[in-house]
Amino acid sequence: MNAANHNPTLDLSIIIVSWNTRDLLAQCLASVYAHPPSGPFEIIVVDNASSDGSAAMVRERFPDVVLLPNDHNPGFAAANNRAIAHSRGRVVMLLNPDTVVFPGALDALIEFLAANPAAGAAGSRLLNPDGSLQPSCHPAPTVTRELWRLFHLDRLKPLALYPMAAWPVDRPRPVDAVMGAALVVRRTVIGEIGVLDDTYFMFSEEVDWCVRIRRAGWSIYWVPQSRIVHFGGQSTRQIAPAMFLQLYRAKVQYFRKHYGAIYGLLYKGELLLASAARLGLTPISWLLQPNRRDDHARLAQHYSRLILALPKM
Numbered sequence: 001m002n003a004a005n006h007n008p009t010l011d012l013s014i015i016i017v018s019w020n021t022r023d024l025l026a027q028c029l030a031s032v033y034a035h036p037p038s039g040p041f042e043i044i045v046v047d048n049a050s051s052d053g054s055a056a057m058v059r060e061r062f063p064d065v066v067l068l069p070n071d072h073n074p075g076f077a078a079a080n081n082r083a084i085a086h087s088r089g090r091v092v093m094l095l096n097p098d099t100v101v102f103p104g105a106l107d108a109l110i111e112f113l114a115a116n117p118a119a120g121a122a123g124s125r126l127l128n129p130d131g132s133l134q135p136s137c138h139p140a141p142t143v144t145r146e147l148w149r150l151f152h153l154d155r156l157k158p159l160a161l162y163p164m165a166a167w168p169v170d171r172p173r174p175v176d177a178v179m180g181a182a183l184v185v186r187r188t189v190i191g192e193i194g195v196l197d198d199t200y201f202m203f204s205e206e207v208d209w210c211v212r213i214r215r216a217g218w219s220i221y222w223v224p225q226s227r228i229v230h231f232g233g234q235s236t237r238q239i240a241p242a243m244f245l246q247l248y249r250a251k252v253q254y255f256r257k258h259y260g261a262i263y264g265l266l267y268k269g270e271l272l273l274a275s276a277a278r279l280g281l282t283p284i285s286w287l288l289q290p291n292r293r294d295d296h297a298r299l300a301q302h303y304s305r306l307i308l309a310l311p312k313m
Contacts, residue, residue, distance in 0.1 A: 011039035011110055012184075013089030017046045017079040018097040022054040024231065025097040029062050032095075037106040042066060044083040048073040075201035076180075084195050092190060094206070096181040098231040108226035109184045112172060120189040120218025121210065123178025124226040125169065133165055134230055137222045140176040140211060141254065143267050150274035169224040178220060180206030182228045189218055197257075202243070204250035211258060244302040245309050252313045268310050275303040 014032060018025045025045070032043060044066040047055040055069045068082055080094055091110055095101075109122050126136035138161055139145060149160035167173060183206060193212045196205045210220055248271055256264030282300045 009040060010042060010089040012037050012041040012091050012093060012106065013083075013087035014041060014043045014093045014095050014106075015046070015080055015083040015087065016043065016095050016097050017048060017076055017083070018050060018054050019048040019073060020050045020052045020054065021097045022050065022052045022057050025054055026057055026061060028095070028097050028099050028101070029058070029065065031099075031101040032106070033062075035101050035103045035105065037110055039110065041106075042087070042089060044068060044086055046070065046079040046083050048075075048079050075198065077196035077200050077202075077205040078198040081195040081198055084190065090187055091184050092187060093182070093184045094180045095228075096230060099181060100229040102227040102229070105182075105226040105228050108223055112221065112223050112225075113184065113186060116172075116219075116221070118219050119221050120213045120216070121178065121183060121185045122172070122221045122223045122226075123175075123184075124182035124228040125222065125224040126179065126181060126228055126230040129229060129231060134232070135161060135164060135179075136181070136230075137164070137175040137178040138162060140214075141207060141251070143255065143259075143263055143270060146251070146267060147270050147274075150270060151277070164222075167222075167224070172221045172223045172225075174219050175222045176214065176220065177207045177210035178222060180209075181230050181232075182226070185209075185213070186218075189213055189216070192216055200250050200253060201246060202250065203247045204254045208254060208257070240298075241302060241305060245305060248306060249309075249313050268313060272307060272310060275307045278303045279307075 016025065016028065029043065029045075043062075043064070045058050046068045047058070048070050049072050055067060058065050058067050066086065068086065070079065070082075084092055091113060093106075093109070105124060109124065112122055113119055123136055126134040128134050139159075141160075145160040148154060153159070154161045162175065193209075193216050197208050198205075200208065213220060252264055252267055252271075255267045279300055282296065
């Protein structure tokens with residue numbers, strides 16, 4: 001990060017990385033300008049070689065946005081890091097292009113950090129398009145929690161997920177990690193721990209960042225007063241099979257990096273066990289309704305590919 005770019009009078013740098021989400025990106029930018037923070041801010045859009053005219057749309061409709069087009073897709077972390085190097089605000093925000101900002105959402109995050117000097121990062125309360133709560137923070141991953149999640153045991157007792165539905169929405173709450181769909185980080189924290197690890201192409205990079213932030217002694221908070229709609233997975237849905245493999249490739253990388261090679265192998269064993277269990281249940285899916293049967297068939301294909309890919313992860 002180029003510290004010389006820092007402008008202490010600029011409150012917020014909003015960074016949006018986009019790949020073939022033109023219409024959603026336009027909606028996101030419009031919502032930010034309709035409900036901006038009260039202080040000075042900038043918006044930086046990194047376009048990862050979209051083929052849908054996203055970059056041209058930004059130039060034509062949002063001339064105040066700093067546009068950084070890439071000639072290829074370097075991944076989510078690398079694209080964000082490029083924007084962080086160009087950013088100047090005291091607070092840096094990662095915002096997904098498939099989001100809509102509510103009134104006061106940005107100020108709630110900035111004001112929270114200003115009032116809580118021990119907080120190094122914070123995340124918004126994410127909502128589904130119908131207004132229902134969307135999981136937006138979670139405990140730090142461990143192999144035990146991942147096993148719990150893979151076998152859907154949180155229905156019995158929350159372990160891999162937080163019981164967010166029971167949380168009050170009138171006060172912030174300390175958490176282990178927040179989603180990168182709407183995440184703010186102090187520039188001083190970035191200067192201390194560094195930018196995102198760009199060896200992650202996509203997925204787990206914000207979890208890795210949050211772990212590093214907490215290990216440096218900073219707290220991370222979920223700030224429910226900041227409400228943002230998140231449509232979810234709009235870029236990755238375009239290449240779903242590849243992204244399913246990438247999700248777990250990144251998780252293996254995370255465990256190997258933070259816990260060592262043995263834990264990486266242990267997690268791969270969990271994935272093999274969970275994949276085999278999923279495939280073993282596939283014949284039962286023929287008893288379900290056609291739409292659910294199709295969903296199970298797609299998942300079975302994903303898990304079959306995962307089993308084949310595991311040795312090289």
